[in-house]
Structures are given as structure tokens and as C-alpha cells.
Amino acid sequence: MTTGLFITFEGGDGSGKSTQLSLLVDWLEREGHSVLTTxxxxxxxxxxxxxxxxxxSKGHITPKSEALxxxxxxxxHVATKVRPAIERGDIVVQDRYLDSSVAYQxxxxxxxxxxxxxxxxxxTDDLLPDLTVxxxxxxxxxxxxxxxxxxxxxxxxxxERDFHARVRSAYLALAEAEPIRFLVLDATRSVDSxxxxxxxxVSSLLS
Ligand code: TYD
Numbered sequence: 001m002t003t004g005l006f007i008t009f010e011g012g013d014g015s016g017k018s019t020q021l022s023l024l025v026d027w028l029e030r031e032g033h034s035v036l037t038t039x040x041x042x043x044x045x046x047x048x049x050x051x052x053x054x055x056x057s058k059g060h061i062t063p064k065s066e067a068l069x070x071x072x073x074x075x076x077h078v079a080t081k082v083r084p085a086i087e088r089g090d091i092v093v094q095d096r097y098l099d100s101s102v103a104y105q106x107x108x109x110x111x112x113x114x115x116x117x118x119x120x121x122x123x124t125d126d127l128l129p130d131l132t133v134x135x136x137x138x139x140x141x142x143x144x145x146x147x148x149x150x151x152x153x154x155x156x157x158x159x160e161r162d163f164h165a166r167v168r169s170a171y172l173a174l175a176e177a178e179p180i181r182f183l184v185l186d187a188t189r190s191v192d193s194x195x196x197x198x199x200x201x202v203s204s205l206l207s
Contacts, residue, residue: 004034005140005205006082006127008097011135012168013157014142015187016194017095019133023195024202025093033206036085037176039095041073046078053153063169067105067116074098074122083127097134098124099174104156108163133198134175139164150187 106116
């Protein structure tokens, strides 16, 4: 059976993930690879509905309920899109995955990192990425970047500074615990130099 590759991008809000993700996808496609570009929350029809609820619901959503909505989105997304693509031999490049849940719900919302990781692994039948690119950025810098480019914040972006500081340290702790899976990059570096380092790591996985 052929298997593809599963690459995820993680980082705080405003870390430049989306820019780096699309540069990587452009390069992979130019190299002739079949790529599925996707994201969480979202990525499927059900996912888009869940995304709207979890990010923009006007009413209160309890932390556990929030965690389970992300997990429901992930379960459906992996089963219907991500795993089939990997099994076809595609390269899946995804904006956010289970590390987001561990960082935002597990640590940001203080639900417990281990608990949230277990829920995500149950939801996905234990699918872990081959590579996770973490764009690390001090939370106040991320906020400044958002301030200049956005007019409205989603429910998570609207959280206070302490929340985002917890998210950032949670990501760094995750990367330290799994140094082979994670590539941690300083998001203040230039777009080109970040893109080059990401390409070089992905190349080594492809050879
Ligand atoms: P999105 O608009 O995709 O933001 P970004 O461009 O920063 O990726 O919004 C996703 C938001 O959802 C983001 O604030 C992080 C949050 N999130 C979680 O809290 N838990 C999760 O499991 C996922 C996937 C995202």
C-alpha cells in the first residue's frame, strides 16, 4: 500500500502560518506532487458548519463543549478527507490539527493536555502528522499582526493575553516532547528564509 505524507502547520494567531502553508503547497505542486490542502476547523461541509458555530457563535459555549466540537470536526475530517488522501499517496498539508486542541483547549482553557490529546487520538484513530511546523511567535507580536489586518476577532482570538501566552508555552512544550515530529521556527524571520527551511525539511521526508 502506498502512503503519502501528512504535514500540519501550527502556531498562534497572526504567526504567518497561512503564508508559509501556501508557499509550501505551491512548491510541492511545482515539483509534481499531488497535494490536498485543508484546514481545521473546517475542511468538509460539516466542518464548515462546525467552524461557524465554534468561532462565531454569539452565545456562550462551555470549554468542554468547545473541545468536543473541535474533536467532532476532526473525526469527520480525518475519516472522510485526510486519511483517504494519505492512503492514496497524496501529500496532505493542513492548517492546524490536534496540537491546536491540546494548546488552546487543553492548556488555554485549562481542560488538561493529556485528556484533550486522548480525545483527539480517539477521534482520529490515532492519526499523527509526519511533520508539524510550529511558527513560534511571542503572543503580543501575533496580536499586533492581527490588529493591522483584521476588523473582527473570532472567539479564540478575542481571549485575553494570558490565554495566548499559555497557548504559546503549550506549543513549545509539545515540540520539546516530540522533537522529531516538530520543526520549530521563529516566526519573526523573513518569509523567504522560513519557506526555504520548511522546503528543506519536507525534501528530506520525501527522499
Ligand atoms: P482560524 O481562522 O483558522 O485562525 P488561524 O488563521 O489563526 O488558524 O481560526 C481557528 C481558531 O480556532 C484559532 O484561534 C485557533 C482555534 N482552534 C482551537 O482552539 N482548537 C482547535 O483544535 C483548532 C483546530 C483551532
